[in-house]
Amino acid sequence: xxxxxxxxxxxxxFWPHSREKKPKQFLRIFDQxxxxxxxxxxxxxxxxxxxxxxxxxTNQKAELLRQIxxxxxxxxxxxxxxxxxxxxxxxAALHIQRQDPEAIMVVLPADHLIRNIATFQKVLxxxxxxxxxxxxxxxxxxxxxxxxxxxxxxxxxxxIAEIDGIPIYRVKTFAEKxxxxxxxxxxRSGDFVWNSGMxxxxxxxxxxxxEEFLPEFYDGLMEIENHIGQPTYWEVVETVYRQIRSIxxxxxxxEKSRRVxxxxxxxxxxxxxxxxxxxxxxxxxxxxNGIVGEALVKDSRECLIFSTDKFxxxxxxENLIITESEDAILVCHKDxxxxxxxxxxxxxxxxxxxxx
Amino acid sequence: xxxxxxxxxxxxxFWPHSREKKPKQFLRIFDQxxxxxxxxxxxxxxxxxxxxxxxxxTNQKAELLRQIxxxxxxxxxxxxxxxxxxxxxxxAALHIQRQDPEAIMVVLPADHLIRNIATFQKVLxxxxxxxxxxxxxxxxxxxxxxxxxxxxxxxxxxxIAEIDGIPIYRVKTFAEKxxxxxxxxxxRSGDFVWNSGMxxxxxxxxxxxxEEFLPEFYDGLMEIENHIGQPTYWEVVETVYRQIRSIxxxxxxxEKSRRVxxxxxxxxxxxxxxxxxxxxxxxxxxxxNGIVGEALVKDSRECLIFSTDKFxxxxxxENLIITESEDAILVCHKDxxxxxxxxxxxxxxxxxxxxx
Numbered sequence: 034x035x036x037x038x039x040x041x042x043x044x045x046x047f048w049p050h051s052r053e054k055k056p057k058q059f060l061r062i063f064d065q066x067x068x069x070x071x072x073x074x075x076x077x078x079x080x081x082x083x084x085x086x087x088x089x090x091t092n093q094k095a096e097l098l099r100q101i102x103x104x105x106x107x108x109x110x111x112x113x114x115x116x117x118x119x120x121x122x123x124x125a126a127l128h129i130q131r132q133d134p135e136a137i138m139v140v141l142p143a144d145h146l147i148r149n150i151a152t153f154q155k156v157l158x159x160x161x162x163x164x165x166x167x168x169x170x171x172x173x174x175x176x177x178x179x180x181x182x183x184x185x186x187x188x189x190x191x192x193i194a195e196i197d198g199i200p201i202y203r204v205k206t207f208a209e210k211x212x213x214x215x216x217x218x219x220x221r222s223g224d225f226v227w228n229s230g231m232x233x234x235x236x237x238x239x240x241x242x243x244e245e246f247l248p249e250f251y252d253g254l255m256e257i258e259n260h261i262g263q264p265t266y267w268e269v270v271e272t273v274y275r276q277i278r279s280i281x282x283x284x285x286x287x288e289k290s291r292r293v294x295x296x297x298x299x300x301x302x303x304x305x306x307x308x309x310x311x312x313x314x315x316x317x318x319x320x321x322n323g324i325v326g327e328a329l330v331k332d333s334r335e336c337l338i339f340s341t342d343k344f345x346x347x348x349x350x351e352n353l354i355i356t357e358s359e360d361a362i363l364v365c366h367k368d369x370x371x372x373x374x375x376x377x378x379x380x381x382x383x384x385x386x387x388x389x
Numbered sequence: 390x391x392x393x394x395x396x397x398x399x400x401x402x403f404w405p406h407s408r409e410k411k412p413k414q415f416l417r418i419f420d421q422x423x424x425x426x427x428x429x430x431x432x433x434x435x436x437x438x439x440x441x442x443x444x445x446x447t448n449q450k451a452e453l454l455r456q457i458x459x460x461x462x463x464x465x466x467x468x469x470x471x472x473x474x475x476x477x478x479x480x481a482a483l484h485i486q487r488q489d490p491e492a493i494m495v496v497l498p499a500d501h502l503i504r505n506i507a508t509f510q511k512v513l514x515x516x517x518x519x520x521x522x523x524x525x526x527x528x529x530x531x532x533x534x535x536x537x538x539x540x541x542x543x544x545x546x547x548x549i550a551e552i553d554g555i556p557i558y559r560v561k562t563f564a565e566k567x568x569x570x571x572x573x574x575x576x577r578s579g580d581f582v583w584n585s586g587m588x589x590x591x592x593x594x595x596x597x598x599x600e601e602f603l604p605e606f607y608d609g610l611m612e613i614e615n616h617i618g619q620p621t622y623w624e625v626v627e628t629v630y631r632q633i634r635s636i637x638x639x640x641x642x643x644e645k646s647r648r649v650x651x652x653x654x655x656x657x658x659x660x661x662x663x664x665x666x667x668x669x670x671x672x673x674x675x676x677x678n679g680i681v682g683e684a685l686v687k688d689s690r691e692c693l694i695f696s697t698d699k700f701x702x703x704x705x706x707e708n709l710i711i712t713e714s715e716d717a718i719l720v721c722h723k724d725x726x727x728x729x730x731x732x733x734x735x736x737x738x739x740x741x742x743x744x745x
Contacts, residue, residue: 049702331732332725344717344744346405348732349725353706357718361700364720369688369705376687376704388700
């Protein structure tokens with residue numbers, strides 16, 4: 034089995050820590066290891082280093098090699114610019130299929146958190162076994178523990194197989210991020226799981242599905258394939274990427290394909306979408322304050338304090354995110370955590386280049 | 390005329406900027422010059438450097454000489470520890486009287502803000518002229534522009550003199566920090582001014598008043614005087630300071646003396662008591678945000694942001710003080726600005742010595 038770590042994200046919601054050259058996946062948020070290092074670490078017992086691929090853009094390569102020096106040069110696939118997950122996955126499948134026409138590949142974001150690592154590894158092994166016999170597109174679904182409105186959902190129907198005691202279900206529908214009402218209904222129904230954005234399939238099968246549902250992009254991929262290993266390769270990739278539209282694999286393929294199934298799992302998973310999510314995930318004191326680094330809170334509640342080199346004191350405040358990076362400090366109401374990206378837009382408009 | 394700058398304050402309400410070895414008077418809050426430097430600067434056109442005295446404790450001397458290298462060694466009066474303003478003033482008067490038995494001295498805190506500097510200088514000159522003919526204790530009163538509850542008040546009655554068009558009034562009573570109701574009544578009555586804590590008098594007259602109202606301390610001062618210039622001096626000062634009680638000149642002398650008068654003035658004065666006072670004093674944008682240093686606010690109101698080396702961004706917050714020193718960050722609700730000293734107590738109890 035091969036792995037493809039999608040590491041090209043350029044999320045800005047973790048400003049001031051996330052920057053253009055150092056997006057979320059390269060940050061140390063919950064651990065001494067960064068999110069991408071953790072992603073790599075938990076694959077290693079299942080997939081050897083030489084079969085772990087990374088897809089990212091030119092800007093991010095140096096940081097990747099700093100954080101994962103073992104990454105093999107020929108396993109680093111560069112995109113000229115991000116066009117969402119479908120192109121990223123198609124390009125990786127192309128390269129992997131050349132290594133092994135029957136290759137099974139797991140695709141996963143570099144910037145998610147998984148706390149139940151053994152469960153995750155078992156899911157990979159189950160998926161691999163299943164795909165040695167079948168040509169399905171397997172999605173990894175996460176059993177929801179709350180009516181989250183920030184995630185997409187997958188509705189499953191009957192089991193189509195069981196491997197090592199783990200059932201694999203046929204997928205009925207994909208649902209976009211729901212309203213709270215809808216999310217509550219999903220949770221009650223019992224047949225919805227969160228879409229983790231992690232998939233397992235044979236490289237050749239996802240390419241077949243891309244051919245069917247994204248034929249123009251497939252033509253581009255074939256054009257790229259003709260130039261692999263040639264001096265013209267990069268120019269062709271750039272031309273193809275300029276022409277294709279930005280589209281997710283979920284919307285482009287998964288929602289349309291008739292051979293999608295799901296493994297339900299309890300991964301302790303989060304996409305760590307914004308600072309308020311970090312507040313949910315860290316340990317908290319009896320007043321709901323979560324502290325990372327050196328800090329002191331007094332008469333304060335429901336705050337996340339994230340210090341790096343300076344000591345942070347909070348006095349008489351609530352529902353704040355207080356976070357400090359090497360060169361900047363953010364104080365943000367928890368309800369506004371989603372709007373940090375707009376703050377970064379504002380910094381861009383003000384041409385504060387050092388800060389973005 | 391001589392000046393005595395009382396620079397021994399150890400206020401903690403400006404943490405994280407104020408520290409044991411660098412209290413408020415040594416901070417750069419409104420200007421490139423620190424508060425004590427500004428205090429010194431505005432005296433110079435009226436009183437020459439060799440007549441400007443400083444009273445402070447041993448810990449603070451190095452910082453004073455760093456900030457005011459012109460300060461004359463023999464004009465730096467060291468207190469073994471702070472015992473409020475009466476001992477500080479008595480000790481300074483003793484030294485100044487030895488220089489000139491008829492010396493007029495102005496006494497003033499090192500850590501206040503005065504924006505109308507010309508008015509201040511005029512008040513000093515008027516006070517000096519008046520005291521060349523009279524033996525009063527002159528207080529400098531500030532015309533109130535709001536019913537402040539954080540200041541003491543002085544009620545005045547009839548004018549007893551007029552110098553260069555400036556009337557000098559007899560003082561009727563001193564009033565402690567009032568409730569809001571009382572402060573509003575004071576403001577309406579029109580015969581109350583704020584007590585700025587600045588005084589002008591002859592050294593020999595304040596010593597006479599100390600003899601009358603604080604006789605035990607006066608005996609201590611006489612004991613000290615007997616040892617001035619001798620190797621035993623410091624030991625005697627320490628003994629006297631250990632024995633005397635901590636008492637303000639207002640409570641110990643001014644409220645009891647029968648020869649107190651006041652010059653009313655519009656100094657643009659503030660005692661800069663805490664961070665919320667700084668918010669009142671700085672320029673603000675249309676949402677009431679005051680920014681010192683490099684910062685950006687979005688969807689926020691009524692905040693004070695005080696950055697030093699890191700950029701500060703505030704998003705969706707209100708009524709906060711966000712301030713950053715070399716090694717620490719404080720985020721504090723504006724209503725809690727008075728409690729910063731309790732936060733510092735907490736740091737002490739936690740033995741975070743580097744932070745206090």
